[in-house]
Amino acid sequence: MSGLTTTWARLTPAGRALAVLLPIVVIGGAGTTALLVAFGGAIGATIGANIPIVRFLAASVITFLITVPTAFLLIYMEMKIIALMNLRIGPDRVGPFGAVMSVVHGLKVLMKEDYTPPSVDVPVFTLAPVVVYTASFMTLLVIPFAPALTSMNLELGLLYFFAVGGFGVVGLMMAGWSSFNKYSLLGGIRAAAQAISYEIPLTLSVVGIVILTGSLSLTAIVAAQSGSFLDWFIFRQPLAAIIFFIAITAESNRTPFDNTEADQEIVAGFATEYSGMRFGFFFFAEYVNVFIVSALFSAVFLGGSHAPINLPFHPEINVDLGTLGIGLPLLAGLAPVVGTILCAAPIWLFAPRVRTWQALLGGFLIFGGLSTAAIGVWAVAMLPPVADLLFFLLKTFTLVFIFVWMRGTLPRARIDQLMGFAWKWLLPASLLNIFATAIAVLITG
Amino acid sequence: MTTETTRPTRPSLDDPRVAIPGSSSWYEPAPTPQTERQAEFLNLRDGEMFINMGPQHPSTHGVLRIIVKVNGEQVIDLDPVLGYLHRGVEKLCENADYHQAICYTDPLEYVSSLFCEAAPVAAFEKLMDVEVPRRAQYIRVLTMELNRIASHTLFQGWMALDLGGLTPILWSFIERDEIVDMLAALTGQKLLYNYYRIGGVNGDLNHEFMSRLGAWMSRAAKHIDSNLGLMNENELFVRRTRDLGTLDAATALRMGVTGPNLRASGVPFDLRRDRPYLVYPELEFDVPTRTEGDALARYLVRIEEIKQSIRIIDQVLHEMPDGPVMAKLPRLIRPRPGRAFGAVEGPRGVYGVYAISDGTDQPFRMRIHDPSFVHLQLVGPLTRGNLIADTMAVMASLDPVMGGVDK
Known part of the structure; x- marks a missing residue:
C-alpha cells in the first residue's frame, strides 16, 4: 500500500491526471466498443426510426452549448461598451483588452458557495433558475441563423417562440415567491405584471407580418424579405417594428424597463437571495435573452440573413483544388514558407534596424492575416451559409449594441408608467397596425 | 407542579397569523404588542407589508434606515430611522479647544465640508470680534463656491443613479474630481479640508491651485452643459420627477426647509443675499427660484446654482485683493463669555452653528443646525401615496447627507 502512495506522491499533476484518465478511457472505450458491436444495429435502427426526436435532442444540446459563449461575449460587450460610455477603462486585466474577463467571472460564480437560505421553499427555489435558463435557450431553437443553419424549422415558429419564451416569467415568479424575501416577492410580481402586459403588444405587433407572409414559420418570414433592404419588414411595417422593439426590451427586462431587478428600489429583485451558479443562471439568462430577442428582431424585421443590397454581379471564386494533383501537397508545404519570406522581405529590406527573426515573425503574421482574409472572402463568396450567418450576426449584434x-x-x-404605456399606447397601436395591414391586403388583393 | 408546555417558536416575524403545523390552534394568537411599532406591525391590513430599507441598501445616501409600509407598490407610510452614524460631535466640540472644534465639525456634511468649517469659524469670529482680512474673505468665497459646485454635480449624478441611469454619475464625477483635486492642491486634503482658521485661512492660494482652477474654469461651463444634456432632455427622467413630491411654500416654511429645496418651492431666500456675510454683498449673482416645488424643480434650481457659482468664481478671481490671509490672533483663543450664531448658505441649505463661550479656551456649548436633518423629515409626507420607486426620487431630490443628519 505504501508503495502505491509513494508512487502517487512522486507523480506530477499531469502524470496523476493520466493515471486516472487512462484506465477510464481504456475501460470505457472497450466497453463502448463491445456495446456497439453487440447492439449497434439495434441502436442504429432506433435512431433511424426516430430522426425528428434525435434531431430535436441534438439541436437542443447544440443551442445550449452555443448560449454559454454567447453570454460571455455579451457580458464582455456590455462591460466594455458601458465603460467606454462612462469614460472609464472597463475590464482590462484578463486577455487582450480584458476579453476573457467575463469567462473569469463565470468561473468565479461557479466556485462560489451555493447557499440556500434556511427559510426558502427549497424545491421551487432550486428549480427557478433552471426554468428561467431553459426557457431562454429553448427559444433559440427556432431562430433561422441562415436557411441552412436553422435548428428546428417549425411551422409555428413564432408561436413556439412566444410560448416558450413566456415560460421564463414563470421561473422569475417561482424565484420571487420561494425566496422568502419581500424584495424578491416584489421583483417576481413586477416581472409577472410586466411580462403579461408586454406579451400582448409583442404578439399582436407581428400579426401584420403574419398576414403579409401567410406563415408563422420564421424561415418563411425571412424568405419573404428577400431582395433589397427596402423589402425588409421594418420599412413595410414601421409601426410594428417600433412596438416590437419596445416590447422585447420589456420582455428581456432591459433598461429602461428593468424594474424587476431595480437595484435602487428592490436591491436585486427576484435574485436577491441567490448566490453562486444559481445567480449565474439568472445572469446568463438575461444576456442570452438579449441575444435571442435581437436575433428575433433581425429575423422578423431586418431581413434575417439577407444582404442589404443584391449585388448586380455574383463574384465567383472557383478554386478547384483537385486539378492540382500532386501539386496540392507541394503547395500546402511551400506556400507558407514562400509567403512568409515574401512578406518578410519588405520589412527586412526597408527597416534595417529590425532583426531578421523579428522581420520573419512580422512576415508570418502578415501572411497569416492575408491568407485568413483570403479564405474568409472565398468562404463568404462561395459558401452561402457563411455569408448568411455573417449578415445575420451583423444585424443581431448591432441590435445588441443598441440594447x-x-x-x-x-x-x-416607473412601474405604473411602464404598465400604462403598454396598455394605453402599445396595445391600441398594435391593433391599429393589424387593421391597417388587413385593409391594405384586402385592397391590393 | 404543572407541566410546562413549550410553545413552538414562530417561524416568521412578518405575519402574526402564520399557520404553525403541529400547534394546538390553527393560527397562533397574535401576541400583545410591546411597542408602538410592534402594534403597527401587528395591525397590518390585508395586502400590506413593511419593507425595511437600509441601513445597508443601494440607495439610501449613507446609513439611513427607512421603514416603508407598502400596499403592493404603493407607499402608505414611511418612517426614517436615524442614528446609525451618530458620533456625538456637539459633545466632542465642548471638550476641544476652538481650533480643534473646527476639525470635528468638518466631516459632518462630508461632500461639502468647507461649509461645515465656515459656520463654526463664523460663530467663533463673532465671539472673538475679529476682522477677517479681505483676501481671506475672497479666498473663502472662492473655495466655498467651488465646493458648492462639487456638491451639486455629485447631487446631479446621484439623482440620475437613483432613477436608474448609470452614466451621469460618472460624468459628473469628472467635474467633482477636478475640483477636489484643486482643493487638495490648496489644502492638502481631498475630502475633509480643515482649511479655514479663526481669523482667516490656512495658507494663501498656491500656484498649482491657480493653474488647475484656470484650466478648469476655461471649460467648466461647457462640460456642465454637456452633462446636463443627458438628463434634462430625457423624457423618462422628466416624467419621473415632474409633479413628484410637490412641496408648497407654506409647508416648506413651516417645516424649516432652507436652501435649494425652499427656493424650488418659490421662496427666494438665500442667506448670501438676505443676511450677507463675507464679501457676498459686493458680488453679483442671481438667486435661482422656481415655483413648482416638485423634484424636477429642486433638481433644476441646483443646476442653476452651479452656473451662478461659476459666475461668482469669475468675479472673485477678477477682484481678489492682495494682502494677508490671517488676522493677528493669540495662539490660545479665549473669547469673552457670550453667545454667537454663525451661519452660511450651504449647498443643502442654511448650515448654522450656535456657540456659547464661558471665557475658557473651550466652547461651553455648540449647537449645530444641519439642513439635511430638517429635509429628511419631509421624505415621509412627500412620498406618502406614491410608489416605492418614488421614494428614491424624492430622497435624491431632497439631497440629504447622513453624516450631517446624525452628527
Missing part, C-alpha cells in the same frame, strides 16, 4: 447603449444612457421607467 447596451440604452442601458448606458437611459434612466428607469
Whole structure:
C-alpha cells in the first residue's frame, strides 16, 4: 500500500491526471466498443426510426452549448461598451483588452458557495433558475441563423417562440415567491405584471407580418424579405417594428424597463437571495435573452440573413483544388514558407534596424492575416451559409449594441408608467397596425 | 407542579397569523404588542407589508434606515430611522479647544465640508470680534463656491443613479474630481479640508491651485452643459420627477426647509443675499427660484446654482485683493463669555452653528443646525401615496447627507 502512495506522491499533476484518465478511457472505450458491436444495429435502427426526436435532442444540446459563449461575449460587450460610455477603462486585466474577463467571472460564480437560505421553499427555489435558463435557450431553437443553419424549422415558429419564451416569467415568479424575501416577492410580481402586459403588444405587433407572409414559420418570414433592404419588414411595417422593439426590451427586462431587478428600489429583485451558479443562471439568462430577442428582431424585421443590397454581379471564386494533383501537397508545404519570406522581405529590406527573426515573425503574421482574409472572402463568396450567418450576426449584434447603449444612457421607467404605456399606447397601436395591414391586403388583393 | 408546555417558536416575524403545523390552534394568537411599532406591525391590513430599507441598501445616501409600509407598490407610510452614524460631535466640540472644534465639525456634511468649517469659524469670529482680512474673505468665497459646485454635480449624478441611469454619475464625477483635486492642491486634503482658521485661512492660494482652477474654469461651463444634456432632455427622467413630491411654500416654511429645496418651492431666500456675510454683498449673482416645488424643480434650481457659482468664481478671481490671509490672533483663543450664531448658505441649505463661550479656551456649548436633518423629515409626507420607486426620487431630490443628519 505504501508503495502505491509513494508512487502517487512522486507523480506530477499531469502524470496523476493520466493515471486516472487512462484506465477510464481504456475501460470505457472497450466497453463502448463491445456495446456497439453487440447492439449497434439495434441502436442504429432506433435512431433511424426516430430522426425528428434525435434531431430535436441534438439541436437542443447544440443551442445550449452555443448560449454559454454567447453570454460571455455579451457580458464582455456590455462591460466594455458601458465603460467606454462612462469614460472609464472597463475590464482590462484578463486577455487582450480584458476579453476573457467575463469567462473569469463565470468561473468565479461557479466556485462560489451555493447557499440556500434556511427559510426558502427549497424545491421551487432550486428549480427557478433552471426554468428561467431553459426557457431562454429553448427559444433559440427556432431562430433561422441562415436557411441552412436553422435548428428546428417549425411551422409555428413564432408561436413556439412566444410560448416558450413566456415560460421564463414563470421561473422569475417561482424565484420571487420561494425566496422568502419581500424584495424578491416584489421583483417576481413586477416581472409577472410586466411580462403579461408586454406579451400582448409583442404578439399582436407581428400579426401584420403574419398576414403579409401567410406563415408563422420564421424561415418563411425571412424568405419573404428577400431582395433589397427596402423589402425588409421594418420599412413595410414601421409601426410594428417600433412596438416590437419596445416590447422585447420589456420582455428581456432591459433598461429602461428593468424594474424587476431595480437595484435602487428592490436591491436585486427576484435574485436577491441567490448566490453562486444559481445567480449565474439568472445572469446568463438575461444576456442570452438579449441575444435571442435581437436575433428575433433581425429575423422578423431586418431581413434575417439577407444582404442589404443584391449585388448586380455574383463574384465567383472557383478554386478547384483537385486539378492540382500532386501539386496540392507541394503547395500546402511551400506556400507558407514562400509567403512568409515574401512578406518578410519588405520589412527586412526597408527597416534595417529590425532583426531578421523579428522581420520573419512580422512576415508570418502578415501572411497569416492575408491568407485568413483570403479564405474568409472565398468562404463568404462561395459558401452561402457563411455569408448568411455573417449578415445575420451583423444585424443581431448591432441590435445588441443598441440594447447596451440604452442601458448606458437611459434612466428607469416607473412601474405604473411602464404598465400604462403598454396598455394605453402599445396595445391600441398594435391593433391599429393589424387593421391597417388587413385593409391594405384586402385592397391590393 | 404543572407541566410546562413549550410553545413552538414562530417561524416568521412578518405575519402574526402564520399557520404553525403541529400547534394546538390553527393560527397562533397574535401576541400583545410591546411597542408602538410592534402594534403597527401587528395591525397590518390585508395586502400590506413593511419593507425595511437600509441601513445597508443601494440607495439610501449613507446609513439611513427607512421603514416603508407598502400596499403592493404603493407607499402608505414611511418612517426614517436615524442614528446609525451618530458620533456625538456637539459633545466632542465642548471638550476641544476652538481650533480643534473646527476639525470635528468638518466631516459632518462630508461632500461639502468647507461649509461645515465656515459656520463654526463664523460663530467663533463673532465671539472673538475679529476682522477677517479681505483676501481671506475672497479666498473663502472662492473655495466655498467651488465646493458648492462639487456638491451639486455629485447631487446631479446621484439623482440620475437613483432613477436608474448609470452614466451621469460618472460624468459628473469628472467635474467633482477636478475640483477636489484643486482643493487638495490648496489644502492638502481631498475630502475633509480643515482649511479655514479663526481669523482667516490656512495658507494663501498656491500656484498649482491657480493653474488647475484656470484650466478648469476655461471649460467648466461647457462640460456642465454637456452633462446636463443627458438628463434634462430625457423624457423618462422628466416624467419621473415632474409633479413628484410637490412641496408648497407654506409647508416648506413651516417645516424649516432652507436652501435649494425652499427656493424650488418659490421662496427666494438665500442667506448670501438676505443676511450677507463675507464679501457676498459686493458680488453679483442671481438667486435661482422656481415655483413648482416638485423634484424636477429642486433638481433644476441646483443646476442653476452651479452656473451662478461659476459666475461668482469669475468675479472673485477678477477682484481678489492682495494682502494677508490671517488676522493677528493669540495662539490660545479665549473669547469673552457670550453667545454667537454663525451661519452660511450651504449647498443643502442654511448650515448654522450656535456657540456659547464661558471665557475658557473651550466652547461651553455648540449647537449645530444641519439642513439635511430638517429635509429628511419631509421624505415621509412627500412620498406618502406614491410608489416605492418614488421614494428614491424624492430622497435624491431632497439631497440629504447622513453624516450631517446624525452628527
